[in-house]
Amino acid sequence: MGHSHHHHDHSEGNIKVAFFLNFGFAIIEIIGGLWTNSVAILSDALHDLGDSLSLGVSWYFAKVAKRDRNQKYSYGYKRFSVLGALINSIVLVTGSVFIVIEAIPRLFDPVNPNTEGMIYLAIGGVIVNGAAAFRLSKGHSLNEKAVYTHLLEDILGWIAVLMGAVVMHFWDLPIIDPALSVLIAVYILFNVFKNLKESFRIILQGTPSDINIDKIHEIIIDIPEVLEVHDCHIWSMDGEYHILSIHLVIGNDLPLSQLEAIKNETKKRVSKLGINHTTIEFETSSEKCEPC
Template sequence: MSFALVLNLSFALIELVGGLWTNSVAILSDALHDFGDALAMLLAIILEKVSHKQSDGQFSYGYRRFSTLGAVLTGMILVVGSIYILIEAVPRLFAPEQPHADGMILLALLGVGVNGYAAYRVSKGTSLNEKMLMWHMIEDVLGWIMVLIGAVVMKFFDVPQLDAGMAIALACWILYNVVRNLREAMKVFLMASPSQIKVEDVEAAILKVEKVEGVHHGHLWSLDGERHVFTGHVVLSGDVGLVEIEKIKNQIKKMVKEFGIVEATIETELAGAPCVDPEHH
């Protein structure tokens, strides 16, 4: 990610100069977007490193959610930047200014190459934070392809409104995808169950374990969108002994790892015994 940061920041400076030279609001908008990307990457790099720290007395579950914090901050930066692009581009539809098409074509070709390579470098990440950054890069590549096509059209036809139209289309497309990813990151912060797993499915799998008669108070949430935590009360047959109880608990903990659950806290109860914990509403 560090290489992608340097590459992105360097190219954003080129875009800023190129946007002023070509008088293109689409390129200036993308320059602003890339500066936002660079800031987001810097935050992501710092918070991703913090997220790998071991748990301690202050953060007993570890620092994994700092990675998700990076995804939230990155998403917010993109949302603000996209709204600013819309504010700047919409008036250009009604008062268009002819951009320098040849210069836009050269910058667009460079933009596709630079951002395409940066996207490849960050595509190997799996966390929400890294996925959000990958979307930054993919959006940049597609945005530059759009600019390239638009610049070729404007080179041969007198349609200066196309420049502002491209900026608006790019901003709306970014907003759509970022809000979707931002929603997933916020669900992690609000301790929602992971989208790909249902607590009912985990409980159903536990019920298949021998001597298990019931499961209640099941709670499932995610540390960072990849590593999940489960807690639950498991009701066992009344004839099980202490040694067998420990074996069943260990069997359940190994089994739930198939769901991406890295930590499971299992409270055992014997059939017929009352549960003293309150229901959660």
């Protein structure tokens, strides 16, 4: 418990910028939607407000995740960022379902709004959401990926609005806008499913997808004093910070200094494979192990 791990990233700052960009533009959207008499833009404004809410939640959890470990949470607060990713994904699913529900009736009863105003708002939407998405595109945390998917949805949504507005400006084909909205919603739901799958894998303490257990066994058993490797457990706190618990069978009567050397060598080797925290238990060949 005496070890301190500082896993610094820019997750909080990136999400903070994305939140203010998204929230500010959502307000502009509401005014613009009323001005253009565009139900598509008003529904997108509602969707962006929902995004802002989930971005705010993500920002909060990114801050919480940086807190040091304590008696209540002995592993620290890193997993709170996964909770933020889950909430993001749920809001994203709700928003996508809302888009589909709104778009389907328009397929049968399309309405022509103020297309020129829609074009200006759509260009603004692509720029603002594009800037926010760019800030998060290099993010590695699950939370950042979930938020990035949010912003990707917004960009694609605005591109659809822009394309629909341009076409409707020159041709009487208002059905294009809701048709594109449905396709984008289906694409986004597919991405959300991948994020949810990874979130649940972390919560259920599944082995991280980027860790090879066989490779870990291979590099540890290669240490001369190690006779056997078993009871290997690997899980992740937040999709980035990986933890390993393992039993090493060694020869009898090894001095403490040699055990320390084996431990340090093991930690050095597994750290190269992406393990951030390792707990090692030594056993002798005559000892009976009760794996969990």
